[in-house]
Amino acid sequence: MKTIDLLKETYTALTANKVRSGLTMLGIIIGISSVIAMVALGNGAQASIQQSIQSIGSNLVIITPGAQRSFGGPSAARGSAQTLTVADAQAIKASVSNIADVALDVSSRGQITAKGTNSNTSIVGTSPSYATVRNITIDEGNFLSDSNIFSASKVAIIGPTTRDDLFGVGSDALGQNIKIKGVEFKIIGITKSKGGSGFTNSDDVVYIPYTTAQRYMTGNQYLTEIDVSGLSSDVTTQVQADITALLLSRHNIKDSAQADFSTLNQADIIATASSVTGTFTILLAAVAGISLLVGGIGIMNMMLTTVTERTKEIGLRKSIGAKRKDISMQFLIEAIVLTFVGGVIGVILGTAIAYAVSSLGIIQAQVSISSVFLAFGVSAAIGIIFGWYPATRAAAMSPIDALRFE
Numbered sequence: 001m002k003t004i005d006l007l008k009e010t011y012t013a014l015t016a017n018k019v020r021s022g023l024t025m026l027g028i029i030i031g032i033s034s035v036i037a038m039v040a041l042g043n044g045a046q047a048s049i050q051q052s053i054q055s056i057g058s059n060l061v062i063i064t065p066g067a068q069r070s071f072g073g074p075s076a077a078r079g080s081a082q083t084l085t086v087a088d089a090q091a092i093k094a095s096v097s098n099i100a101d102v103a104l105d106v107s108s109r110g111q112i113t114a115k116g117t118n119s120n121t122s123i124v125g126t127s128p129s130y131a132t133v134r135n136i137t138i139d140e141g142n143f144l145s146d147s148n149i150f151s152a153s154k155v156a157i158i159g160p161t162t163r164d165d166l167f168g169v170g171s172d173a174l175g176q177n178i179k180i181k182g183v184e185f186k187i188i189g190i191t192k193s194k195g196g197s198g199f200t201n202s203d204d205v206v207y208i209p210y211t212t213a214q215r216y217m218t219g220n221q222y223l224t225e226i227d228v229s230g231l232s233s234d235v236t237t238q239v240q241a242d243i244t245a246l247l248l249s250r251h252n253i254k255d256s257a258q259a260d261f262s263t264l265n266q267a268d269i270i271a272t273a274s275s276v277t278g279t280f281t282i283l284l285a286a287v288a289g290i291s292l293l294v295g296g297i298g299i300m301n302m303m304l305t306t307v308t309e310r311t312k313e314i315g316l317r318k319s320i321g322a323k324r325k326d327i328s329m330q331f332l333i334e335a336i337v338l339t340f341v342g343g344v345i346g347v348i349l350g351t352a353i354a355y356a357v358s359s360l361g362i363i364q365a366q367v368s369i370s371s372v373f374l375a376f377g378v379s380a381a382i383g384i385i386f387g388w389y390p391a392t393r394a395a396a397m398s399p400i401d402a403l404r405f406e
Helices: 003-015 018-055 086-095 146-150 160-167 210-218 236-250 266-309 311-319 324-359 369-395 399-404
Strands: 060-065 099-114 117-126 138-141 155-158 177-180 183-191 205-209 225-230 261-265
Touching: 003 018, 003 324, 018 266, 018 324, 018 369, 060 236, 060 266, 086 099, 086 225, 086 236, 099 160, 099 210, 117 160, 117 210, 146 210, 155 160, 155 177, 160 183, 177 205, 183 205, 205 210, 225 236, 236 261, 236 266, 261 266, 266 311, 266 324, 266 369, 311 324, 324 369
Parallel strands: 117 205, 155 183
Antiparallel strands: 060 225, 060 261, 099 117, 099 177, 099 225, 138 183, 155 205, 177 183
16 A cells, blocks of 8 residues: 555544544643643753752852751751851861852841831841852942951941832932841942842842941851852862861861761752752653553554444455555554644643743743653654554454454
């Protein structure tokens, strides 16, 4: 049988009962579109998390006070332990190699007031290098200077969210005064928006000199965090190890399990987050893929029904010289066409769903080319696998028995 004749026969057979063909394809359409959409959402979530983590700084090693003392024992939470000092930060900068910069951090959260308005926000007492280490960009005014640190100046740099909350959206806040715990500060800078939420939100924040924070906020000389920026992502692990060794020595701790500080590598955070989101994406795709299996079973069921309905036609064709491969190829092509068309529609629908989710601002879904090719490959495989048995059954029919079939 010629290819053109085979395609014509396929078109005629599938359009003879459009409703049944459409419902049979529906399982494939739902399965493929679900896989495309779920993988796109997973990829989007992974990219969003990575971008959010990367936005907090470049090649960061974060040192915080307090550590787990023993399995199941007490631990000191961030900000409650008092083990890191300015001298520790200075020693790290002086002694550890492959460091781009070091930033000091005295963080808390509190009520900020201005002209009858107030906002509960993050208060970060820090050093001038914080802008470089944490990728902070100034939109208006200036960041902290060394003179601000030396004199413990009452100056503040605020994020755009804090500005909007205190003075109104897009208002001119430079030179305005705010009060933090009853102490008046003058705003000398506004940062550019970075977005994010939770610990990565650098828009809802107030930056002040760490010396000022120690004098007026905490009343002591301890730090709540030291941020170290490595020269590249390749050296952060070694930098982390060198910092750990240095601080253990400075704090006279011989057993690293008894360390009174913790170090966190930004690269490890990204790797862990990527691993978790990658596993989650695979899980979503696997769950969505179950509908593909159901769709394949539906195709096999339809093709078996079609073979039964067309038994006499099969017998007639065989009696006038049709070969087994012609009969099997005809039914196999019908199954493949059903899954292929369903796959195309499924890819279009899944992509549309992903872009719809992105346009609604829920999450920036990312449709990958690999998932599209995977969808087509799976749909073709389903057509072959689930179409093979009905096609083989049709080809194996005896022409005499087929013609006698009622």
